[in-house]
Amino acid sequence: MRREQVELGWVDIPKEYFNLTPRRKKVICNSIIDTLLIALERDLDPTINRISFLDEILESSIISNNDLEQYEVSAVLYDCRKQLSID
Secondary structure, three states: OOOOOOOOOOOOOOOOHHHOOHHHHHHHHHHHHHHHHHHHHHHOOOOOOHHHHHHHHHHHHHHHHHHOOOHHHHHHHHHHHHHHOOO
C-alpha cells in the first residue's frame, strides 16, 4: 500500500552529524524542527495541531527514507522526532 505524500521541502543535514555531541545534535534537531514548523505555519489550516502534524510527517519521512535505504536521514529524523516528544 502506498501512502499519499506531500512534499514539505528539503532540510540540509550536516555530514558530520553522527560525530557531534548529544548537545550539538539537539541544536541541529531543534533547528530542523523550527524550519519545518515555519513551513507548516505558512501552509497548514489553522485548526490543525502543528506539533501532531509534524510528528506524523516525521514518522512518514522516516518510513520513506528507510524504504529508499537512506538510513542516515532516517536516523536524524528519528532524533528530531524524539526531540519533538516533550513529556
